[in-house]
Amino acid sequence: GESVGLHLPTLSVQEGDNSIINCAYSNSASDYFIWYKQESGKGPQFIIDIRSNMDKRQGQRVTVLLNKTVKHLSLQIAATQPGDSAVYFCAETPPQGAQKLVFGQGTRLTINP
Amino acid sequence: SAVISQKPSRDICQRGTSLTIQCQVDSQVTMMFWYRQQPGQSLTLIATANQGSEATYESGFVIDKFPISRPNLTFSTLTVSNMSPEDSSIYLCSVVGDRAYGYTFGSGTRLTVV
Incomplete structure (x- = not known):
């Protein structure tokens, strides 16, 4: 079935630096992709x-x-x-997916001061 | 974007009991979705709830375990039935928002089954 995965489960960067979070998806026909941020105790944003x-x-x-x-x-x-510290998820909408989202595993980003 | 209120925010329940989670949206939406997020993991879709029709369940999820109601265009409930410790998760509702294909999530219900 469709799946969306991530290359790294954790990522630490210094405050002020740029960060890159990666995601691989398996369905070449997926037509829409979203990135979400999830902070502890909250829903995806x-x-x-x-x-x-x-x-x-x-x-x-x-x-x-x-x-x-x-x-x-x-x-x-x-x-x-520092406020960028969170778990980041990519998600895709597979074709004929009735608008449902398939989520990747998530990457925890930590910003070091 | 739509604002979602989800209740309860957390609960600790005894095994064998059931918990009903409520999701209230501040605007009318056609499709509502229920997700499960097991500890330290990603989100998995449980079912899609459309008003006026039976919910559509994903593989691995059944109506007897996760009955869903969708009485109108702003409200839905998910019941976790006959709970076991394996049901300990965060349960989230989501709607397609006001932008094309935009999705909004509630803050989730953190369920612990003991």
Whole structure:
């Protein structure tokens, strides 16, 4: 079945540095991808999304890159801050998926002061 | 985006009992989703709840264990029945938000079964 996975379960970066969180997806026909941030005790919070007809999208301090050739998704966070410490999930909507989301395993990002 | 209120936020329950989790949305939504997040893991979809029809369950989840109600376009409940310690998880509801394909999540219900 479809699955969305992540390369690294944990990532530590220095405050102020840039971070890159990676995600691999298995269904080349998936057409929509979302990155979520989940802080302890909270539900996932939408960060940024991208459609399959795009390869890059930028938000405030965040950029999502989509490489359909290798089925790879990444989230770049610029100038990391302590508040960026959280678990980050990628999610995809498989084709004919009735709008449901398939989540990756998650990466715990820790920002070191 | 839609605002979701989920109750209770946490509970500790005895095995063999049932717990009903409520999800209230501040706007009418067609589709509501229930997810389970086991400790230290990602989110797994339990079922999709549409108003006026039976919920659609994902592989591995059955209605007898996780009955769902969807009486109107702003409310849904998920019941975790005959609980065992393996049901200890965070349960989250989600809706498709006001942006195309945007999804919003509730803050979750942290369930511990003892």
